[in-house]
Amino acid sequence: MGVDRTVMPAVGADPAFLFPAIERHKLSNGLDVRVVTHGDLPILSLAVTVPGGSSSDPAGRHGLAGVVADMVDEGTGGLDAIQVSEALAAIGADYDVEVGADATVFTLTTLARFADRGATLLADMVTRPRLHEADFARVRQLRRDRINQLKDVPAAVAERAFLQVLYGGHPYGHTAIGDDVALASLSLEDVAGAHRALYGPVGSTVVVTGGLPAEELRAIAERGFGGWVTSGASAPAAPAPHDPVRSDPRLALVPRRAAQQSELRIGRLAAPRRTPDYFPLVVMNAVLGGQFVSRINLKLREEKAFTYGARTGFDWRRGVAPLALYTSVHTASTAEAVADALREFDALRGERPVAARELELAKASLTRGYPQNFQTVSQVARAVGQLALYELPHNYFTNFGSSVHAVTADEVTRVARSYLDPSTLTVLVVGDESVAAPLSALGLPPLETLAV
Amino acid sequence: MSASGGFLDLPFAKRTLANGLDVIVHEDHRVPVVGVNLWYRVGSRNERPGRTGFAHLFEHLMFEGSAHHDSGYFAPLQHAGAQVNGSTSADRTNYWEVVPTSAVDLALWMESDRMGYLLPALSHGRFETQRNVVLNERRQSYENRPYGLALMALMAALFPFDHPYRWPTIGDRADIEAMQFEDVQAFFRTYYGPANASLVLAGDIDTARGFDLAEQYFGDLPGGTRPAPVMVGAAALGSERRILLEDRVQLPRVYFAWHSPAMFEPDDAELDLVGDLVANGKTSRLYRSLVYEDRIALDVSAAQQSRAMTSVFVLTATAAPGRSLSDVAARIDVALTRLASDGPDEAEMERSRAQIESHFLYRLQTVGGFGGKSDQLNAYNVLRGNPGYFQADLSRYQAATRESVRVAAARHLLSSGRVALSVVPAGQAVMALPGSAPIVVS
Numbered sequence: 001m002g003v004d005r006t007v008m009p010a011v012g013a014d015p016a017f018l019f020p021a022i023e024r025h026k027l028s029n030g031l032d033v034r035v036v037t038h039g040d041l042p043i044l045s046l047a048v049t050v051p052g053g054s055s056s057d058p059a060g061r062h063g064l065a066g067v068v069a070d071m072v073d074e075g076t077g078g079l080d081a082i083q084v085s086e087a088l089a090a091i092g093a094d095y096d097v098e099v100g101a102d103a104t105v106f107t108l109t110t111l112a113r114f115a116d117r118g119a120t121l122l123a124d125m126v127t128r129p130r131l132h133e134a135d136f137a138r139v140r141q142l143r144r145d146r147i148n149q150l151k152d153v154p155a156a157v158a159e160r161a162f163l164q165v166l167y168g169g170h171p172y173g174h175t176a177i178g179d180d181v182a183l184a185s186l187s188l189e190d191v192a193g194a195h196r197a198l199y200g201p202v203g204s205t206v207v208v209t210g211g212l213p214a215e216e217l218r219a220i221a222e223r224g225f226g227g228w229v230t231s232g233a234s235a236p237a238a239p240a241p242h243d244p245v246r247s248d249p250r251l252a253l254v255p256r257r258a259a260q261q262s263e264l265r266i267g268r269l270a271a272p273r274r275t276p277d278y279f280p281l282v283v284m285n286a287v288l289g290g291q292f293v294s295r296i297n298l299k300l301r302e303e304k305a306f307t308y309g310a311r312t313g314f315d316w317r318r319g320v321a322p323l324a325l326y327t328s329v330h331t332a333s334t335a336e337a338v339a340d341a342l343r344e345f346d347a348l349r350g351e352r353p354v355a356a357r358e359l360e361l362a363k364a365s366l367t368r369g370y371p372q373n374f375q376t377v378s379q380v381a382r383a384v385g386q387l388a389l390y391e392l393p394h395n396y397f398t399n400f401g402s403s404v405h406a407v408t409a410d411e412v413t414r415v416a417r418s419y420l421d422p423s424t425l426t427v428l429v430v431g432d433e434s435v436a437a438p439l440s441a442l443g444l445p446p447l448e449t450l451a452v
Numbered sequence: 453m454s455a456s457g458g459f460l461d462l463p464f465a466k467r468t469l470a471n472g473l474d475v476i477v478h479e480d481h482r483v484p485v486v487g488v489n490l491w492y493r494v495g496s497r498n499e500r501p502g503r504t505g506f507a508h509l510f511e512h513l514m515f516e517g518s519a520h521h522d523s524g525y526f527a528p529l530q531h532a533g534a535q536v537n538g539s540t541s542a543d544r545t546n547y548w549e550v551v552p553t554s555a556v557d558l559a560l561w562m563e564s565d566r567m568g569y570l571l572p573a574l575s576h577g578r579f580e581t582q583r584n585v586v587l588n589e590r591r592q593s594y595e596n597r598p599y600g601l602a603l604m605a606l607m608a609a610l611f612p613f614d615h616p617y618r619w620p621t622i623g624d625r626a627d628i629e630a631m632q633f634e635d636v637q638a639f640f641r642t643y644y645g646p647a648n649a650s651l652v653l654a655g656d657i658d659t660a661r662g663f664d665l666a667e668q669y670f671g672d673l674p675g676g677t678r679p680a681p682v683m684v685g686a687a688a689l690g691s692e693r694r695i696l697l698e699d700r701v702q703l704p705r706v707y708f709a710w711h712s713p714a715m716f717e718p719d720d721a722e723l724d725l726v727g728d729l730v731a732n733g734k735t736s737r738l739y740r741s742l743v744y745e746d747r748i749a750l751d752v753s754a755a756q757q758s759r760a761m762t763s764v765f766v767l768t769a770t771a772a773p774g775r776s777l778s779d780v781a782a783r784i785d786v787a788l789t790r791l792a793s794d795g796p797d798e799a800e801m802e803r804s805r806a807q808i809e810s811h812f813l814y815r816l817q818t819v820g821g822f823g824g825k826s827d828q829l830n831a832y833n834v835l836r837g838n839p840g841y842f843q844a845d846l847s848r849y850q851a852a853t854r855e856s857v858r859v860a861a862a863r864h865l866l867s868s869g870r871v872a873l874s875v876v877p878a879g880q881a882v883m884a885l886p887g888s889a890p891i892v893v894s
Binding site: 110 | 459482483484485519520521524526527528530531532533534535536550552553554555557558561562564565569580581582583584585587588589591592593595596597598656668669671672700701702703733734735740743744747750772773799802803804806807809810811813814816817818819820
């Protein structure tokens with residue numbers, strides 16, 4: 001009855017994967033509506049994408065898009081902030097908002113029998129927020145207090161400093177929460193103006209997914225959002241910000257006295273989401289640091305035990321996105337970890353190019369597990385929203401596997417040579433100042449110390 | 453019941469193999485994936501003072517190779533497109549893979565090999581490496597994080613030095629540094645046999661095939677024993693104990709912690725509801741009064757942290773700049789007293805019922821991973837002795853009334869002692885609640 005333990009079982013043929021059909025409709029007010037029948041549970045998810053993300057923040061107003069998004073559940077029509085939340089709770093809703101660099105996405109998941117109540121409520125919130133002064137004052141103060149608290153969170157300090165160092169004054173050079181000086185200067189009129197300019201039906205997308213027929217899902221979207229009228233200077237989807245000026249590589253330290261670990265970022269500006277290099281880059285990243293078994297994690301965690309984990313990845317945007325290593329390493333090992341990581345970036349360019357076995361592993365892990373990303377209604381709604389944001393075709397998910405499999409070893413080496421040259425990489429460390437001397441000895445650009 | 457009633461179900465079949473391994477199969481053929489989920493009845497409560505962190509260390513060592521696959525656990529499974537992870541709590545350890553249907557055999561071969569044949573592949577070098585990875589995990593997740601040591605401080609104040617819930621799951625740093633290889637091997641022999649484990653297969657798999665595969669891969673492993681569960685009740689707190697911890701934070705935060713009934717015991721579900729009602733989300737009473745109306749706090753939250761032997765109810769609030777923890781604490785006490793005397797109103801109960809129904813339904817969307825259907829079946833099997841407890845669990849919440857919630861709050865959050873922990877910016881002990889004794893956590 002026992003099993004042969006000398007031979008690992010072979011994996012069978014990959015199950016076929018077809019992303020469910022996406023139906024697309026343009027409402028008479030110009031709104032892009034996409035519906036997907038998914039699953040058989042009486043659950044429904046709506047995802048509204050508006051083209052106002054943190055990159056739409058004007059200079060001196062960093063954090064504005066985040067405040068606008070926060071005001072969306074602070075009252076609409078006859079409901080005040082608390083009553084909005086009570087209305088969400090009464091339909092068992094999960095409500096979420098995410099302010100990205102290019103867009104803001106609102107998601108609401110509810111029971112199918114509350115579909116119309118959910119769609120109407122979400123539409124009222126997004127399109128007609130009350131924008132009262134007292135709510136604005138409270139929301140702004142909470143965000144200023146949060147900025148203050150984030151000074152003690154090493155990963156947040158690193159994220160903020162890394163974007164600044166890479167992008168400088170470019171619209172991608174700040175985080176969505178913005179900065180305290182800018183928030184202090186905001187007025188309610190700034191918020192109302194940004195809402196008028198960015199939150200219109202033209203350029204926005206509503207995705208509805210759930211276990212209902214497509215025509216019902218469409219009707220739910222239409223009843224909820226058909227009355228959304230352009231409130232002002234509503235424009236088509238914001239153009240991708242101009243390409244940032246390529247910055248010189250830097251070595252920067254943000255001091256954190258007596259830190260037990262150094263929060264580490266190593267990377268550069270890489271490519272926009274729609275780059276023709278996308279699939280070779282995705283495969284390259286899986287080899288370099290995108291997975292547990294990738295080269296950098298095996299080196300820094302499994303061989304050296306410098307860290308709990310290390311990963312690389314792209315923070316994709318419509319414009320040029322960063323590629324970076326994200327990790328936190330023991331203070332005493334900081335310089336050695338940086339040197340080891342840079343060696344791995346470099347090796348993939350030619351000294352140790354991707355091996356056939358590695359390439360196969362990277363492709364298989366990217367493609368075979370892919371259907372797992374689309375189990376819940378909110379996963380599917382968000383995914384379809386991404387198609388709209390990045391202007392990708394409807395068959396994108398179904399074709400993902402064949403696109404990955406088409407990538408060759410030569411292409412991986414080619415993009416590695418273009419994107420992984422250590423002399424183009426910026427190193428940012430949030431850690432104790434004792435790491436400065438060993439970092440300075442690595443032969444990198446001169447160490448700069450940044451204020452928080 | 454509601455319109456969703458017909459869907460609120462988690463059917464399964466269960467068998468126990470001759471060696472004592474529980475096997476549970478749930479069919480869901482919507483997506484061609486299977487959740488493979490293995491729980492071991494071992495957690496940090498099975499450790500003892502001076503020897504903590506072992507169960508969590510195994511959550512690392514179990515991924516380093518076994519006798520017939522003497523290298524990293526991830527590579528073959530990631531090659532198959534699997535997601536792989538595990539977690540450790542005070543009461544249990546779980547390990548899981550979510551695999552394409554075509555890779556179920558592989559996942560079971562891998563899980564059974566590390567259950568039956570881990571130690572021949574566990575070298576001293578691998579142990580040393582993972583000990584250092586765990587020390588880095590501890591730095592990253594607790595030591596180098598604002599308020600990161602607060603829960604350790606609370607548990608140490610709630611429980612006597614030898615109570616199994618006193619120490620953190622990751623272990624005390626000195627204990628991790630002092631671990632001996634022989635002790636690590638002995639811990640595995642005691643707790644990681646089939647008789648002490650429970651396997652769930654959920655997803656695109658036929659029930660008969662699921663049982664056949666379990667027998668095929670696990671049936672020939674010697675059963676080992678199921679150690680008697682550790683069972684130690686709560687130590688009573690006579691009164692409020694105030695302590696303070698200085699940390700690298702900007703704003704002071706207060707944590708109140710009470711002993712409360714064990715998971716699934718009477719009042720456990722009610723206290724879950726009390727947490728939501730009092731402090732979770734914008735509809736909660738304390739959010740409304742502290743954050744929304746008076747703006748004396750930045751945030752507020754509460755949770756009945758249910759555990760197998762006895763639970764802890766924790767309520768937290770961060771003071772707004774310039775506001776004192778004493779003001780915040782006084783308002784919290786007013787809200788608790790009012791709830792304990794008047795109970796929730798009918799609108800609050802209605803909202804809470806809608807949220808319960810929807811969240812039980814949302815839980816049925818994924819077969820694998822943390823909180824997926826396979827994990828739920830194992831939780832009910834291991835912690836309740838009944839994988840079919842899904843609907844009874846839901847009923848606990850549906851049966852709650854205004855009066856039962858009121859009584860639970862009155863019984864557990866007013867009439868007994870509690871720990872009040874103030875976490876304050878370094879050098880600002882004066883910001884703590886009056887009379888707080890400084891403590892050191894590392």
